[in-house]
Amino acid sequence: MHTALLPLLKSTFGFSDFRGVQDQVLDRVMGKQNTLAVMPTGAGKSLCYQLPAIANEGTVVVISPLIALMHDQLRSAEAVGIRAATLTSADDNRAETIARLKAGELDLFYAAPERASQSHFRELLEQTNISMFAIDEAHCVSEWGHDFRPDYRLLRPLLDHFADVPRLALTATADHHTREDILVQLGIEHNGLIIAGFDRPNIRYNISPRKGLTGQIKDLIDRIPGSGIIYAPTRNATEKLADQIAKTGRSARAYHAGLHSEIRQKNQADFVASEDMVMVATIAFGMGIDKPDVRFVAHAGLPKSIEAYYQETGRAGRDGDPAEAHLFWGAEDFARARQRLSEVDEKRMDSERTRLAAMGGLVEAAGCRRAILLRHFGEEPPKQCGNCDNCLHAPATRNVTELARKFLSAVYRTGQSFGVTHLEAVLTGRQDEKIRARGHDKLSVFDIVSDEDAALIKPVSRSLLLRDALRNNEYGGLMFGPEARAILKGDEEVAIVEPPKRERRSRRGGGASPNPVGDPLFDALRAKRMELSKELGVPPYVIFHDSVLRDMTGFKPRSLSALGELPGIGAAKLEKHGESFLQVIREVTERQQESV
Incomplete structure (x- = not known):
């Protein structure tokens, strides 16, 4: 059944085929079957409801946990020609959105679980044609999940009220216990579970004891160009680290719940729009970010579990390009975590101890880090991955x-x-x-x-x-x-x-990016993308991903039809931006020919 969607996939998103288990998920969704899809970040979860939204009559209702995430997804959907809207406390066009929904003028309709669980929301949906419910970040429904949100547990009555409307739950992070709980809480049959696997092969995992954290962070950002996220354990630490990074000349911002909401929103918007900014944040930051070109994620302290570590590091390299995850830890992190266990509800004590022990096993391991992560989620990986610190440089x-x-x-x-x-x-x-x-x-x-x-x-x-x-x-x-x-x-x-001897690294050498920085055409295409992003008020990646610019640089298409053959360029983007980028290709190519 999914093969019938291929022309729509090409014309809307610019891709000729599906990736991973997308086809399996779409087969169930188009067959109106309830489904839980566990797919790693960057595997194209959102396409599994965006494509049915334009293929089927009616509106797909997307339940999403954060306003920032909804607005980010809204921009990306509109950029490819999908009719979408959000209904949040931050929107000043709510009356218009409700009118569009009732008139059947929306393909996608985003709302938070706090709103979706209320009776007036159900009454609103009764007045329109709903084709599917998509529950994003579905691990939030489970008490066993690392981002438990009580309002997610109130969604079941809404879903059951529209019993004939299929439901698709999506998450990147759920161990066996969490998956079973999601199925129960959202009323999805066990045969509706599809697991794509958890491996993110483009992410290189590195774990080091903290030894002069400021210097370690500076070495990291010096070596890796592009955007990055650093998770710090306290609000004060985020601001101090951001100041120290800014003094090196690298653009940096802090993000934590103690900042005024306008400052938080401004810092987040600047980060999303930037191509090289470092965001230093508490774990309050991240789930709402759909930024594909994050080149590294670092932890300045211990994540609370392997699930949290996996999701937080998964914010790197969503575009499929090489990225790094680096954790800096200390024994005092474990001591503090054990002290916090005394505050945990007794029925969760054993599971929290198990999670802490699993983190201990990960940081102390002499073997493959990726294998430990994947085994934690029930997979049977090879003993070595070839892309983590222990595989690349076996520790003594x-x-x-x-x-x-x-x-x-x-x-x-x-x-x-x-x-x-x-x-x-x-x-x-x-x-x-x-x-x-x-x-x-x-x-x-x-x-x-x-x-x-x-x-x-x-x-x-x-x-x-x-x-x-x-x-x-x-x-x-x-x-x-x-x-x-x-x-x-x-x-x-x-x-x-035994701690490895410190290796001297050249500045900006071997950074986690395949981009041909320094190539006149690539740099000119990037400059055009930044110009358009400022003009349109959207992040650069919403216009085109780096991979698309690399293809333009390599293939140098000279016509709209040739440009449209490149992966990631759908009809809407081709019509909107194609001529601007073709003009850049022509101008740079002509200059290069004249100089020969």
Whole structure:
């Protein structure tokens, strides 16, 4: 059935065939069957309801969690000629939108779950022809999902009231438990589940211990051109990092819930419109961003779960071009996370502990990072991916079981109440007043670690915290965790990854982008795109993705028909922008020929 949609796919979006499981999802949707599609970011989820919206009579109602996301999707839909509108508190044309909806003049109609779950919204939909419900970011419906939104759980009565209208739920991030919950909460049969897989092969995963975070971030942004997102753990940290980045000459903004809404909106709009800005943000930022050309996502602190990490890093490289994800972490992140567990509802305690342990396994791993991520979501990946730090540069490991036992002994002998610094002083035989006053220079663990092993004490303590062999007490000292006994008894070995030697990298060398920056034609096409984006008030990528500009640079089409053959150029964009870009190609090509 989906093959009948191919001409419409080409004329609207400029593509000749479907990607991944899009055809499977469209077969069910066009057959009016309820469906949950789990598809990685960048796999074309929105096309699975946009195409039926123009192929079928009636309006597709899209439930979306954030105003910014709706407005971003609205711009992209209108750019390819789809009739779309949003009904949000930020819109001043609500009466016009309602009139268009009732008159059947909308293909797509976006609303938030808070509005969609109200009775007056249902009454509004009764007055029009609804062809489908699309529930975006569907993991928000599940208490097991990392972005749980209670209002999503109120959607089921609306969906059941329109029982004959098919429903399509979409998410990029849902483990087995979350998927099962979504099916139940939204009333979708189990045979309606389609999983595309979770791999994002264009993203390179890197994970490093924090060692001078500011310098590490500067090295990262120096190496990778293009837009980037840095997630920081606190509001204050976002502003400090943004200021430090701005001092290097790179455009940067901060984003957090404490900023005035107008400043947040301005910073977000500037980021979306930019081709090289760095946004430093709390996790309040991101889900509402449909920006495809983000070249890197960095974490300055620990994400709350592998699901959150996967979704946040998934905001990089949605256009399919190479991108990087870099996580900078510290053992104190895990200590704080364990302390927060005491505030968690008891029925969620075990699952939250499991999530934290999974994050520990990811950052501590000596093997393939991607394989760990994919196994977490139930896949069976190859042992190596060839595109993560551990696969590209296999880390050296060292067996430190004996040193770990010495450290645990020191924790026990000093009363399970001191931090790493004091324990290190005891183990290495440092003579100072605090140690003598407490009699710790008389303990059997005093001065039992050689100078050679002293440098490994902190990494070992970090590893023991990650393994839950150690925990922080309420005063910040170290005490035994449940895994300590097995290590002390010799039943379990401890190995750590030796930190790699720092490599010098050339500035802007090997950045995560295949763009031919420096090519006169490519740069001229980019300049034209930026000019049009400012003129029309839309982000550059809404006009054309970088991949389209690369094709223009390589193929140098000289006619509208030839230009229209390039992937990603549908009829509406060809008519609106084609001649402008052809003119650039002609002018640059003629200049180059004259100079030969």
